[in-house]
Amino acid sequence: MSFEKLDAHVHGLPRAQIGFYPTPFHKLENLSRDSGVNIFMKREDMAGPGTISGSKLRLAEFIIGQALSDGVTHVLTQGAYLTNSGMQFAMAAVAAGLKPILFLQDESHRGPQPEYRGNLLLNQIMGVEVHLIPAAKGEHWDTPSARKKLADSIEAKYAALVREGHRPMIVPGGGAHPTGLIAHALTFKEMTEQSNAQGVMLDYIYHTAGTGTALPGLIAAKLLSGSKTKIRSITINHYAPGNWINSDIIINRAKGLLGQLGIEDISEAQIESEIDLDQRFIGEDYAMPSPESVEATRELARRDAVFVGPVYTAKGFAGLLDHIRSGRVPAGSNVAFLHTGDTGNLFEIPSVVGDVTADPH
Numbered sequence: 275m276s277f278e279k280l281d282a283h284v285h286g287l288p289r290a291q292i293g294f295y296p297t298p299f300h301k302l303e304n305l306s307r308d309s310g311v312n313i314f315m316k317r318e319d320m321a322g323p324g325t326i327s328g329s330k331l332r333l334a335e336f337i338i339g340q341a342l343s344d345g346v347t348h349v350l351t352q353g354a355y356l357t358n359s360g361m362q363f364a365m366a367a368v369a370a371g372l373k374p375i376l377f378l379q380d381e382s383h384r385g386p387q388p389e390y391r392g393n394l395l396l397n398q399i400m401g402v403e404v405h406l407i408p409a410a411k412g413e414h415w416d417t418p419s420a421r422k423k424l425a426d427s428i429e430a431k432y433a434a435l436v437r438e439g440h441r442p443m444i445v446p447g448g449g450a451h452p453t454g455l456i457a458h459a460l461t462f463k464e465m466t467e468q469s470n471a472q473g474v475m476l477d478y479i480y481h482t483a484g485t486g487t488a489l490p491g492l493i494a495a496k497l498l499s500g501s502k503t504k505i506r507s508i509t510i511n512h513y514a515p516g517n518w519i520n521s522d523i524i525i526n527r528a529k530g531l532l533g534q535l536g537i538e539d540i541s542e543a544q545i546e547s548e549i550d551l552d553q554r555f556i557g558e559d560y561a562m563p564s565p566e567s568v569e570a571t572r573e574l575a576r577r578d579a580v581f582v583g584p585v586y587t588a589k590g591f592a593g594l595l596d597h598i599r600s601g602r603v604p605a606g607s608n609v610a611f612l613h614t615g616d617t618g619n620l621f622e623i624p625s626v627v628g629d630v631t632a633d634p635h
């Protein structure tokens with residue numbers, strides 16, 4: 275098993291060193307004992323530079339690295355008001371001396387927002403310029419019209435900055451900029467090397483999938499290295515043909531990455547056979563807690579003192595616990611959960627976090 279081609283390719287790429295890599299990899303001793311499965315965790319939530327971080331920072335190192343070599347001055351990006359990606363790109367831009375500007379969907383339908391909470395609070399402390407774009411009454415965050423309003427606002431700001439002589443760049447929601455997609459091939463490599471160093475062969479990697487930035491990199495690294503580890507994704511939004519994100523997008527991105535690495539003999543069917551999505555843990559909607567996500571948050575914190583975040587990782591971890599209990603992860607397996615972050619949003623209102631403080635028994 276070799277990652278040589280990946281190493282050689284990444285070595286030649288511009289990259290801003292902002293985070294703390296490799297991120298930690300450790301066993302959850304108590305949940306492992308409880309469940310009869312060896313559960314490990316890869317801590318992208320600890321990627322830095324702030325104490326609250328996540329999986330987007332790895333993308334940002336490459337995207338900002340390229341931006342610096344292109345003379346970029348402003349980084350414009352978008353997301354939900356509690357966006358992890360936006361907060362991490364803001365951290366990365368600030369750390370690199372660039373100016374971040376965020377365009378976020380106003381979620382005032384959840385009730386008035388008199389104070390800063392969650393990631394919005396962190397953006398405010400960093401002094402980030404944030405534009406909250408209100409949706410029309412009754413409009414869902416994922417409708418094309420809501421998406422268009424955000425896109426139009428960004429375009430207008432971009433044009434204004436250019437007129438003023440600046441050099442802005444736009445990073446798509448979730449950090450899905452082609453320059454960054456190689457990043458999570460490195461996550462796969464790190465996890466493989468860290469588990470091997472502990473004498474462990476990983477049977478499964480579980481992660482929470484959303485905007486499809488980690489999965490193509492994980493799959494590309496797996497295929498290029500010939501690893502036997504299976505990748506399983508718990509989604510927090512619906513992947514379906516015609517949807518915002520779907521399997522075709524993952525396949526195209528993985529194929530593009532393999533192409534960059536000079537690997538042309540892996541078919542789309544081979545890539546597709548590596549995609550294993552479980553869509554049963556979305557709950558009512560994106561950014562809404564589910565009974566399973568609330569229970570998973572509490573269980574992990576009470577057994578192993580690790581915090582997941584309500585909108586993403588709690589749902590992913592709930593999926594993993596379900597798969598362990600139902601036998602989809604057989605007893606004695608070695609499984610690693612990729613902790614992609616979202617812990618900033620634990621400091622949110624109950625309609626986002628759920629009743630995580632309740633005594634379950």
Ligand SMILES: *Cc1c(COP(=O)(O)O)cnc(C)c1O
Nearest residue numbers: 358484485486487488586614615
């Ligand atoms: C963005 C994000 C995800 C989804 O990751 P993708 O790689 O974009 O699919 C999962 N968890 C957290 C915490 C995130 O911020």
